[in-house]
Amino acid sequence: MAQQLTFQVDGHARSIEVDDPAMPLLYALRDELGLINPRFGCGLGQCGACTVHVDGRSVRSCITPVRSVEGKKITTLAGVGTPEKPHPIQKAWIEEQVNQCAYCINGWVMTAVELYDRNPRPTDEQIKAAFAPLICRCGTHSAAVRAVKRAAQSA
Amino acid sequence: MTNDDSKALVIHRRTFLTASGALLVSLAAPFEWAEAEAIGGTTRPPVGFDQLDSYITIDPDGTVVAYYGRIDGGQGLETAIAQMVAEEIDVPFERVRVVMGSSTVLDMGGASAAQGVSQSGMTLRRTAAEARRLLIDTATRTLGVPADQLTVTDGVVHAISDPTKRVSYADLIGGRYFDTKIKWNGRTGGALAVDTPAPLKRPDQFKVIGKSIPRRDIPPKVFGRMEMVSDVRVPGMLHARMIRPTVAGAVPVKVDEASVKDIPGVRVVWIKDLLAVVAEKEWNAVKAARALKVTWSESKPNFPGNEKLHEHIRQAPVVKRTIQRENGNVDEGFKQAVRIIEGEYEFPTQSHASTGPGCAVADVRADEATVWTSTQKPHGTAACVADLLGLPHDKVTAIWKFGTGSYGRNDQADAAADAAVLSKHLGRPVRVQYMRHEAIAWDPKGTASVNRSKVGLDAAGKVIAYENISKAFSRQDMNPREQAASDVLAGHLLGASAKPNLIFEIPVASYTFDHGRLGWEIIPALMDRASPLRTTHLRDPFGPPILFGSESFMDEVAAATSTDPVDFRLRYLSNPRDRDAVRIAAEHYGWQKRPSPRNDQKDSEVAVGRGIAFRRHFDTFIALIAEVRVHRKTGKLDLVRYVCSHDVGMIVNPETLKAVIDRQLVYGTSRAMFEEVRFNENMVTSVDWVTYPVLHVDDAPAQIDIVLIDRPEAAPSGAAEMCLGLVPAAIGNAVFDATGVRLRRVPFTHERVKAALDRA
Numbered sequence: 001m002a003q004q005l006t007f008q009v010d011g012h013a014r015s016i017e018v019d020d021p022a023m024p025l026l027y028a029l030r031d032e033l034g035l036i037n038p039r040f041g042c043g044l045g046q047c048g049a050c051t052v053h054v055d056g057r058s059v060r061s062c063i064t065p066v067r068s069v070e071g072k073k074i075t076t077l078a079g080v081g082t083p084e085k086p087h088p089i090q091k092a093w094i095e096e097q098v099n100q101c102a103y104c105i106n107g108w109v110m111t112a113v114e115l116y117d118r119n120p121r122p123t124d125e126q127i128k129a130a131f132a133p134l135i136c137r138c139g140t141h142s143a144a145v146r147a148v149k150r151a152a153q154s155a
Numbered sequence: 156m157t158n159d160d161s162k163a164l165v166i167h168r169r170t171f172l173t174a175s176g177a178l179l180v181s182l183a184a185p186f187e188w189a190e191a192e193a194i195g196g197t198t199r200p201p202v203g204f205d206q207l208d209s210y211i212t213i214d215p216d217g218t219v220v221a222y223y224g225r226i227d228g229g230q231g232l233e234t235a236i237a238q239m240v241a242e243e244i245d246v247p248f249e250r251v252r253v254v255m256g257s258s259t260v261l262d263m264g265g266a267s268a269a270q271g272v273s274q275s276g277m278t279l280r281r282t283a284a285e286a287r288r289l290l291i292d293t294a295t296r297t298l299g300v301p302a303d304q305l306t307v308t309d310g311v312v313h314a315i316s317d318p319t320k321r322v323s324y325a326d327l328i329g330g331r332y333f334d335t336k337i338k339w340n341g342r343t344g345g346a347l348a349v350d351t352p353a354p355l356k357r358p359d360q361f362k363v364i365g366k367s368i369p370r371r372d373i374p375p376k377v378f379g380r381m382e383m384v385s386d387v388r389v390p391g392m393l394h395a396r397m398i399r400p401t402v403a404g405a406v407p408v409k410v411d412e413a414s415v416k417d418i419p420g421v422r423v424v425w426i427k428d429l430l431a432v433v434a435e436k437e438w439n440a441v442k443a444a445r446a447l448k449v450t451w452s453e454s455k456p457n458f459p460g461n462e463k464l465h466e467h468i469r470q471a472p473v474v475k476r477t478i479q480r481e482n483g484n485v486d487e488g489f490k491q492a493v494r495i496i497e498g499e500y501e502f503p504t505q506s507h508a509s510t511g512p513g514c515a516v517a518d519v520r521a522d523e524a525t526v527w528t529s530t531q532k533p534h535g536t537a538a539c540v541a542d543l544l545g546l547p548h549d550k551v552t553a554i555w556k557f558g559t560g561s562y563g564r565n566d567q568a569d570a571a572a573d574a575a576v577l578s579k580h581l582g583r584p585v586r587v588q589y590m591r592h593e594a595i596a597w598d599p600k601g602t603a604s605v606n607r608s609k610v611g612l613d614a615a616g617k618v619i620a621y622e623n624i625s626k627a628f629s630r631q632d633m634n635p636r637e638q639a640a641s642d643v644l645a646g647h648l649l650g651a652s653a654k655p656n657l658i659f660e661i662p663v664a665s666y667t668f669d670h671g672r673l674g675w676e677i678i679p680a681l682m683d684r685a686s687p688l689r690t691t692h693l694r695d696p697f698g699p700p701i702l703f704g705s706e707s708f709m710d711e712v713a714a715a716t717s718t719d720p721v722d723f724r725l726r727y728l729s730n731p732r733d734r735d736a737v738r739i740a741a742e743h744y745g746w747q748k749r750p751s752p753r754n755d756q757k758d759s760e761v762a763v764g765r766g767i768a769f770r771r772h773f774d775t776f777i778a779l780i781a782e783v784r785v786h787r788k789t790g791k792l793d794l795v796r797y798v799c800s801h802d803v804g805m806i807v808n809p810e811t812l813k814a815v816i817d818r819q820l821v822y823g824t825s826r827a828m829f830e831e832v833r834f835n836e837n838m839v840t841s842v843d844w845v846t847y848p849v850l851h852v853d854d855a856p857a858q859i860d861i862v863l864i865d866r867p868e869a870a871p872s873g874a875a876e877m878c879l880g881l882v883p884a885a886i887g888n889a890v891f892d893a894t895g896v897r898l899r900r901v902p903f904t905h906e907r908v909k910a911a912l913d914r915a
Contacts, residue, residue, distance in 0.1 A: 019419055020438065027438040031394075036386035037379040041510055042591040043441075046844040049510055078379030086378070093377045097369060097810065100818050101229030101560035102376035103511040109377065131852040135844055137510045138229055138560045139821030141852040142859070143814070 007069045009033060010079030021067035025059075026050045028066045029076065037077045038106040047135035048107020052076050058114050077106045080113050088120075089113045092151035093144075100138030107134045108144050115148065120155035122148065194289050195327070196334035202261065204347065207289075207333040209261050210282035211240070217310050217325030219244055219251045221283070224263030225275050226256040226531060229560045230875050231370040231811045232271040238807055239276045242356060242363040243283035245307035246324070256555030258537040264344035265532035265636065266561075269873030272807055273773065274345055276871065285337060285351035290327050297322050344534075344636075358805070358867035365867070367810035372557070384529040384556035384567075385514040389584040392516065394437040395577050396444035397587065398430040399597060402837045403687050404454035406648075411448035418443045424580055428685070429648040431577055433585060444590070454837075458681055458688070461833045465501040465900070468605045468626055471678035475657040478674035480664055488620025488670030492611025496715050498708040499608075501900040502700035502883075503831035505601040505693055508847055511559030512594035513570030517577070518584040523550040526575055529558020530567040530637070538638040539568065540575040543646060562694040562822070566598040568637035572645040592842035597644065600832060601693025602628040604659070606704025611670075616716045618727065620670040623661070623705050625697075628690055629677050631656040635692035647685035655680065660697040662880075663771045666709075666727040687839045688832075698772065698880030699826060703901055706768035706884035710751065710891060719748040720767050720888065728769075732776045732802055735864060737769050740778035740800035743862050751888070752895040760787050763795070766888025768881040774872035776802040776864075779820070779881040781856075783889035790909025792890065794824065794856035799878055801861060804869035813861050815874050820859055823879030825850035827886055829902050 006015045009029070016032045024043075029035045029052070038061055041049030045060040052061050053075040081087035086094070089112045099105060108131065115122055115130045122130070127148045131141065202209045212220045221240040227233050237251040244251075254260060263275040287307060294312035295302050298320045306315050313321035323329075338350040358365075375381040400406070406428040415421045420435040421443040432447055434440040459467035489495065516527040517540070524546060530536045530553070537553040544551070553571070561567055566589060574587040589597075604627030611620035632655045633642050640646030641654040659675035681688050713723035721741045728734050740746075744765070756762040762785045769778045778800045784793035801816055829848045833841045841847035887898040890908070896915045900907060 019436075020442070023438045027436075027441075031437040034388070036382050039383075039385060039511060040588060041512075042843060044591060044843055046591075047510065076379060077377075081378065083374060083378060090377045094369070094373055097373060097814050099229070099373055099376050100814075101510070101558070102373075102381065103383070103509070103559035105376055106379070128852050134852070135510060135849065137508060137562065137822065137825075137849065139818035139823075139825070139850075139855075141821055141850070141855045143817065145852065 005066060005070050007071060008073045010074070010076055018066055022065045025052070025061040025064040025066045025069055029061060035076060035078070039103055041104065041135065047104065048111065048133060049104050051107040051110040053110060053114060056114065056117070058111050077109055080109070087113055088151045088155065089116050089148065092147040096143055096147040096150055098140050098143040098147050100140060104134065104136045108136065108140070112144065112148050116151055121152045194293055194333045194335060196332045199332050200334050202259070204261060204339040204343065205336050207282060207285060207335040207337050210279060211244070211286045212332065213324050213328050215325060215330035217246070217250065217323055217329055219246050221251060221253050221279050222260045223253050223255045223275060223279065224261040225271050226266050226533065226555050227372070228266050228531065230815050231372070231808070233372055234368055234370045234811065235272055235807045236276055236279060237371070238363045238366070238368060239272070239280045240283040242361060243280045244287045246310040248363050248368055250310060256533050258533045258553040262343050262534040263347055265530070265535065267345050267531070269875035269877060270345050271873070271875070272871050273873050274347070276807070278347060278349055280355060281349055281351045282337065284353035284355055286333060288353035289333060289335060290324055293327050294322050297327070364805070364807050365809070367808055370811060381557055384516070384527055384558040385511060385588065387516045387527040387556060387586070389516055389518055392584040392586050393433040393435065393581060394440040395431050395433045395574065395585050395587045396440045397573055397589065397593065398432065398444060398447060398449060399593060400451045400454070402451065402454045403456045403458070404682055404685070405451035407449050408452050409450035414448040415443040415446050418446065423447065424577055426576065426580060427649050429576060429645055431573065433577060433581065437588070456682055456837055458834055458836050460835050461504065461831060464504065464603050465605055468603065468678060473626070473676040474679055475677040476674065478672055479661045480673045481671065483670030485620055485622060485670045485672040489611040491613065492620055493614050494612040495609065496612070496712055497607070497609045498704070498711050499899065500606045500704035500707055502604050502606065502703055503901055504603040504688065505826055505830045506595045506832050506841065506847060507562045507565035507598050507693055508595050508849065509559040509561055509565050512589035512591055513566035514558070514586070514588045515567065515571035515574040516584060516586045517571065517574035519544060519575055519578040522546070524575060525552045525554060526571045527554045527556055528567055528571040529556050529561070530571060531561050531564060532568070532636045535636040535638040536568055536571050539572060539640065539642055543572055543640045543649070544575060544579055563601070563692040563696065564599060564633070564635040564637065566594055568642070569644045572643035576645050576649070595847045596839040596842050597687050599633050599689050599691040601696065602630045602690045604700040606701055608704060608708035610712050612716065618668050618712065621666070621668040622672045623701070625659050625675040625701055625704070626678065627659050627675065627700070628680055629655050629657045629659065630690050630692065630696050631658050632680050632686070632689040633691040644685060653683055653689070662698055662701055665730065665733045665769070665771045667729055668727060688834065695876040695880050698770070698876070699823070699883060702768065702770055702880040703883040703887070706770070706881065707887045707897070710766065710884070710888040711897060714751050714891065717750045719750055721746055722748060724767070724769055733769070733771060736776040736778040736800045736802055737767070739862055739864060740767065740780050740798050743800065743860060744780045744798040746780070751892040753892055756893065761785065762787065762893035764889040764891065764893025766885045766890070766892055768884035768888065770881055772877045774804055774870065775874060775877040777878045777881060779878060779885045781885035781889045783886055783893060785890055785893045785908070787894070787912055790905040790907070790912060792828070792886065792903060792908060794886070796858040796860070797856045798860045799862065800864060801874070801878065802864035802866060803872045803874050804866050805871040806863060806865050807871060809863055812863065812874055816861050816878055817859050819875070819879050820882060821850065821855050823882035824854070824856060826879065827883040827901055827903060828854060829904065831902050
């Protein structure tokens with residue numbers, strides 16, 4: 001039976017009807033709401049490509065049942081900043097020219113944004129601990145660490 | 156592209172340029188005049204390799220459009236190409252737009268052999284220079300000023316002495332066409348070359364080439380605005396998931412459609428051996444794929460399993476043996492030798508394991524088809540889909556989109572083929588998204604190999620004879636340019652036979668020995684149809700396995716003759732660019748000359764060593780030094796520092812080049828330290844990031860120093876796959892330097908390093 005769910009996405013109230021409230025949030029965001037991020041990487045919570053913030057905390061949307069975000073605030077990569085008003089992490093990411101293909105970028109930037117918003121001057125160990133679960137096949141790991149340190153310097 | 160092709164091409168290019176120089180002297184004036192009068196047609200000439208408009212056009216507002224018949228896998232080619240075109244046609248970088256990839260653009264080879272800049276960038280430079288020459292010629296009549304008294308500033312042709320005499324590119328041709336034929340060498344893809352009378356700019360004239368302009372594609376990626384292939388949505392589109400067997404070679408014999416009847420909007424598609432579910436909603440397709448009950452045929456692949464794979468390779472019959480390069484008299488050389496040293500090195504099967512599993516959308520109509528794909532070879536994909544569907548080639552369009560890094564011929568082409576077959580069958584557009592297990596267990600693999608080296612030394616310790624032979628599966632069970640039904644999984648499942656090309660290859664042989672022999676031996680594939688272990692190109696298709704062997708072995712011989720590893724290499728390298736790469740890396744690292752191994756850390760739990768590896772790949776010259784800390788008790792390796800000297804000839808964008816090298820060395824580290832496709836007698840068992848471990852942030856080298864060697868007068872070569880193959884040997888040689896123990900098998904997992912240390 002279809003069920004109505006309401007939550008906020010990037011500052012906008014969104015309401016969807018789902019047959020299966022256990023459906024992962026990722027499919028709600030992509031298939032129902034037409035977002036072009038986050039991305040499907042593994043469906044297992046092992047890589048981070050689907051990462052969004054729910055009430056400010058990074059979650060893997062590929063294993064988060066959509067019913068669990070009812071009434072909550074979801075922020076995606078497209079919602080943390082704009083070219084006109086970038087988040088300090090996005091600004092540093094561009095300055096550091098971190099990415100290659102960037103398929104994995106939601107995991108890295110959303111993790112970095114959460115870290116920065118709580119602790120703008122993290123240590124190397126704290127940055128690496130935050131990034132530890134993430135997969136990137138292009139090899140941007142160290143460049144991502146440098147971007148967080150760059151953002152920290154201007155914090 | 157094979158080494159042989161590349162050599163042929165280099166020779167061809169040189170003769171071509173000589174011929175064009177002569178042509179310029181004798182024919183330039185009348186040729187120019189006749190053509191210059193023709194520019195400005197209002198009808199776009201058909202796309203053709205000999206049509207200037209197929210390379211460069213100018214929009215009504217003066218924006219220069221460059222048609223780049225390749226793709227960017229994430230390394231910034233769009234920006235580099237725009238720089239090369241802006242330089243030659245004399246407009247600001249911002250005024251060049253690059254159209255990439257799709258099969259409606261000339262086939263410049265897709266992504267292949269890191270030739271984006273060296274081949275197609277140079278082609279577009281030449282055509283941009285020719286466009287500028289024709290525009291100046293046209294301006295001579297508009298302005299009444301001879302060509303030699305005109306110049307171009309920011310897309311405006313003006314008299315050198317009187318800047319008020321001016322006309323813009325927009326006014327000269329904006330929105331219209333050059334309609335001009337150019338000389339083309341008759342070849343396509345990576346071998347395409349054009350000859351234009353306009354001279355290229357000299358390095359001392361460069362304003363845009365050589366500048367570290369930030370990449371254009373990064374901001375849209377960082378702001379979550381980059382539409383990738385997985386984001387393509389077509390009205391009426393169905394979502395599909397493929398159903399794969401759990402035993403390789405098994406095919407569906409019974410499908411219980413009732414098992415998915417409660418999931419809304421689901422249909423099962425079963426065509427010959429190809430099985431899929433489709434649904435209106437993506438999640439319902441995922442659920443149906445999990446729920447569908449299938450009875451599979453009996454299959455007994457009898458795979459040797461990854462643990463015993465190299466034993467299998469040693470024992471297996473050779474179906475093709477090729478000595479690709481031989482100099483001197485090798486057998487005689489070994490007879491004269493007073494000492495023989497032999498070494499054997501093993502490389503595992505590896506997966507592309509892209510971050511994004513294969514994804515494609517296809518819209519197949521009665522007499523035409525469109526596929527959206529992020530494959531490396533959109534032209535090949537279009538041909539493949541045409542072959543699968545029985546459509547004329549020109550009725551299939553492949554639209555290239557950004558997507559996951561592919562690192563070679565990954566599973567993107569298979570996804571496009573699946574989508575096309577399903578769309579034809581269902582009469583609706585179909586989006587196929589592979590799941591994680593498909594992207595590792597079912598992508599085409601990079602082959603495993605055993606690399607054997609042997610040298611003969613004379614009484615003075617000089618190497619007089621050298622032999623290096625790889626024994627491996629072919630690296631091309633599937634054509635890396637997926638251009639036929641036989642080149643994709645769907646083709647096999649629908650009955651097409653595999654058409655393997657029995658080939659391995661050798662890298663460029665830089666070292667000079669009196670007697671040398673380099674070659675390879677191919678063994679039979681483990682399964683000839685729809686195999687999860689079928690091979691095709693994995694980034695730098697034969698570099699890492701051979702260089703791990705050959706560059707570890709060079710170190711072994713240096714140690715056996717108590718020679719410093721840098722001195723040893725320099726002794727047998729004569730080309731100045733080879734020697735510079737080695738010398739400059741050593742200088743930057745602060746290399747202290749001494750033979751390996753160190754003997755002062757025998758009693759310490761933690762030992763530190765340094766190792767070097769060198770290669771030339773096309774006209775790129777690289778040395779990599781790794782400093783490694785070895786934890787004897789656990790076998791853990793800390794990668795303390797890499798120093799990479801890198802000579803690519805002319806550098807288009809230094810910071811982007813550094814990023815390409817930096818990220819690639821991290822990627823190469825993942826392949827050296829972690830990556831091995833696991834499989835048992837029935838099936839690949841690497842299905843996710845736990846069973847196919849890869850590098851995480853803590854495992855990356857702590858420091859990477861890149862030393863760019865800039866040679867503005869030398870033609871640009873490639874960078875995108877050139878250095879990764881040096882990583883295994885550099886690390887292995889450092890471990891030997893630290894401990895005296897030689898690592899002979901990739902990947903260097905803790906367990907394997909510990910076992911090697913314990914055996915010593």
